[in-house]
Structures are given as C-alpha cells and as structure tokens.
Amino acid sequence: MRILLDECAPRPLKRELADYQVRTVVEMGWSGKKNGELLELMSQEGFTILLTTDQNLRYQQNLQQARVAVVVLVAPSDKLSDLLPLMPDALNVLDTIASGEVIEIGGS
Template identity: 80%
Template sequence: MRILLDECTPRPLKRELADYEICTVVEMGWSGKKNGELLRLMSQEGFTILLTTDQNLRYQQNLQQAGVAVVVLIAPSNRLPDLVPLIPDVRKVLNTIASGEIVEVGGY
C-alpha cells in the first residue's frame, strides 16, 4: 500500500502515518497538477490511496476508472490540529478500503 498525501493536506500529517509508505504531492514533484492528471500519475507510480481534504473530488473524477482509493478528511479546517484527531479512524479505513472506493473520515 502506497499512500499519497494531497497538496491541500498539511505535509506534517505525514509524520502521523510514518509506519506507512507515504509521500506528499510536493515530494513527488506533482505540485499544481489537476486531479485527473494526479490520479493518473498515482496509478502509474503504484500509489493505491490518496489522502485528501478535497470534499469535491468524488464529484469531479471517476475513481473506479482511476484505480485508486480516496480517504477524505472532514474537519473544521485543513490545519494540522484539526486533522490529527482523525488519524486513528484513518488507520482503520486504510486496512479495509478497496480500489475505487471513497471513504470520508470525520465530520461527526
């Protein structure tokens, strides 16, 4: 399982998932890529999961066709203090999510 941390998600969140193979969009040199191109690049590079705060992605892209799973973090903001409390639930989702699925975490 390779996880890509989306550009709209704070990079320090990566430390919270250090036991997974996780890269950021910036590290991959993909800053500024549109979602469709990003999903294609992810698939080509062997990433299986996108971790994002972009709640509109499911309406903009065909995730089944892209062949990746998406975990959407739902919090009051995309600031680290709002996202870190979601990590235990993210870990549970990472163990069960399948390609083409989109799962929202948070927003309770």
C-alpha cells in the first residue's frame, strides 16, 4: 500500500504514518496539480490511498474511475495540532479502505 499525503495536509503528518510507504505531493514534484491530474498520476505511480483535508474532492472527481481510496481528515483547520487527534482513527481505516471509497475522519 502506497499513501500520498495531499499538499493541503501538513507534511509532518507523514511521521504519524511511519509503518506505511508514504510520499507527499511536494516530494513527488506534483505541487499545484489539479485534483484530476493528481489522481491520475497517483494511479500511474501505484499509490492506493490519498490522505487529504479537501472535503470537496469526492464531489469534484470520479474516485471509482481513479482507482484510489481517499481518507479525508475533517478538522477545524489544516493545522497539525487540529489533525493529530484524528490520526488514530485514520490509521484504523487504512488497512480496510477499498479502492474508490472515501472515508471522512472527524467532523461533527
């Protein structure tokens, strides 16, 4: 399983995913790519999960066609301090999420 950490998520979140093969959008040289192009590049490079804070992605893209799963962290902000409490739940879904599925972690 290869995980891509979206550019809207703070890069230090990668430390919370030490047991997985994780790259950031910046590390891949994909900064500024639109979501559709990003999902296509992910699929081509063998990524299976996108970890993001973009709550609109599921409404803007055909994730079934993209052949990737998406974990959306829903917090008051994109700050690391707001996202870290969500990581235990996010880690729990990584091994069970299926291609094309979107799981939101956090929120109300």
